[in-house]
Amino acid sequence: MRRGRWTEWHGQDYFSGGRISMIKFPTLVGSCYSNLKVMLFGLPTVKLIPLALLLTYVATLPSVISVLVSPESPIGGPGWGKQDVFRMILFGCVLAPLLETAFHQWACLRILQKLRCRASVAILVSSAVFGLAHDYSIPYMATAFLGGVVLSTVFVIESKRNGHPFLATLTVHALRNWITTTYILLV
Numbered sequence: 001m002r003r004g005r006w007t008e009w010h011g012q013d014y015f016s017g018g019r020i021s022m023i024k025f026p027t028l029v030g031s032c033y034s035n036l037k038v039m040l041f042g043l044p045t046v047k048l049i050p051l052a053l054l055l056t057y058v059a060t061l062p063s064v065i066s067v068l069v070s071p072e073s074p075i076g077g078p079g080w081g082k083q084d085v086f087r088m089i090l091f092g093c094v095l096a097p098l099l100e101t102a103f104h105q106w107a108c109l110r111i112l113q114k115l116r117c118r119a120s121v122a123i124l125v126s127s128a129v130f131g132l133a134h135d136y137s138i139p140y141m142a143t144a145f146l147g148g149v150v151l152s153t154v155f156v157i158e159s160k161r162n163g164h165p166f167l168a169t170l171t172v173h174a175l176r177n178w179i180t181t182t183y184i185l186l187v
Helices: 025-042 045-058 061-069 082-114 119-133 138-160 165-186
Strands: none
Touching: 025 138, 045 138, 045 165, 061 138, 082 119, 082 138, 082 165, 119 138, 138 165
């Protein structure tokens, strides 16, 4: 049976008896991470934004699992109802993305960059601050943390390739909130 590049590296099989060799696993993970990094940095902004937008919805997995495991526990959120359309649009789709991008991505990541933090550490710290700011519930914070990872990653990618990190991140965040607001208003 022919093995593909995901199971073989430098001619050595990573799977032995159905188990991944623990010694070679870090090399496999590192290789996958490197390939992902190259792919993301090579992705034009017009393709990075929709991919990031999609990933912010994948980030809702903690909330989905929470609802499935414990349907009676609230997920939380700002608590605005359909009667607060203006507030939802103004704050949720315009001001919150603008201010949160300025604070959680731009300021936080720039400060961590000046402190010489590695990009991966800066992304995690920025995302943790972003998650903690969305303290409606534990599942909501977990979802916000993962969404923050996506937003911070977009910021770092655009920044490293001298693009428009603030604008790209703001666009993803505002679109995500706009889609969610539209869904809430229509359902």
